[in-house]
Amino acid sequence: MTKLIQTIVDGLGVGSTYALLALGISLIFGVMHLVNFAHGELITVGAYVSYFFFLHGGSWWWMPIVIIASAMLASVATELVAFRWVRNSSPFTLLLTSFALERLSHAFWQIFVSPKQRPFPKPAWVFNQFKVAGVSFEVMDLVTIAVTAITLALTAVVFKRTLFGVSVRGAAEDFDAARLMGVRANRVISGAFAFAGFLAGVAACLILMRTPAAEPSMGSDWLLKAVIAAVIGGLGSFSGAVVGGLVLGLLETLTRAYLPEVAVGWDKFSTAVVFVLIAVFFVIRPDGIFKVSHAERV
């Protein structure tokens, strides 16, 4: 029982990071019909920015603000310099553009910093443990879950209450109709990229507190999981992205914890098992948990 509870908390911790990233991917997909494979690079940007700040006396007290700001800036910049110019092209062109950005980002850090990992200090309290009713937890698990919950609540308020949020949801459903309401295409898309950058920045903080190091291709693994989570939830569905992220996180940790230990290294199959389960899921429900039927192209 203790193991199960710990595993579930672990799963929710990993899953909530996936959820934040998947939500950003779903958001961009909603307004642009783009699966942004460069989204994971925002984590890398946050990591290198942290690395440079720590070289010059950075502190975890204010680093999250720097990480989030840099991820938002980088996200808006990718839209300005790249996606804006191919906005009306085919989805395939958009996809290739995002791949190109991802590769460019890897090359950039390799050439201008180093292909090697660059570590920096982690917050002192991260792996501290505490016990509740005999079950021990890491502080970071709770921080992750709490920060995600607050971020998601904030996201819900933005998309329900503010005119910007309603505009983005309207544009995600029918972009031309939203333009007819006076919504400015550039503004709503830039805003969506900024918000996706904010979510990626929060995710980057959570990731970097646990594994404080910068590496050129670190964003790609996270990106793949986030895309899968977004697709499980139903691309373009915001609540789906969150559910998809949590489901994926739980699946991963549960399979890792409970796969039979037949031989040493057997747990390495947990990823494979997760992918098989996902494949089976898509055979049964190809549109994801929450089917999104509209999403007009810009």
Add this chain to the structure above:
Amino acid sequence: MLEVDKITTRYGAITALHEASLEVRAGELVALVGPNGAGKTTLLNTVAGLLRPATGSVRFEGTDITGAEPARLVRAGLALVPEHRRIFKDLTVEENLRLGGSTASKHDRKHRLEEAADLFPVLRLKWSTSAGYLSGGEAQQLAVARALMSNPRLLLLDEPTLGLAPTMVDVVFELLQRLREQGRTMLVVEQNATRVLHLADRGYLLRTGLVIATGTGAELAADTSLFDSFIGTTTHGATDIGAATHGGDS
């Protein structure tokens, strides 16, 4: 108020609108009628900025607005109720309306929300319901209410009765009548040609991308030869005045 001067609009190699011209004066209700595929929707979408004309010009209140972004046109005082309504089904009725008033100041938006609730009691009842759950008639009223949220000086309506039940068609025509009495300038594309022409100050008859006739609403409605050849055969409107034709999705 609106001067459309010889606009030609193409979809790739297909010319949907061929040097079409029309004019709407302040306070008028102008009807645009014609068979399916005549280019009526293309004309409205071109005026509203969704399509860019290949040649020709569009002027609104003396300003050249040819090819301007819809967002700019809404701010200039022009709103379109698009074909098939295109309300936001995932948003609530209130959110649809708020988005319609997105160009207004916070104060004006609040004020107009109250006006919309008064003008459309059905919508008030479903204020927090997802618009996807509205009936066709309710959805059409929402589409009009949403366009009115920007308080447009010129309202363009594309097939406001399309797909509605006969009783709802009556409701929409009453609404047009009411808006007209309020002095709202309107350009209406409508399949119920006879009925809308009887309501209209003036009308234009469009066929295969060309404006082929123009006159007062009554004149056009009375000209049975035009109707028999161009409209009567497609909508039966000429032989059955006032009857609601519905269905007939283009």
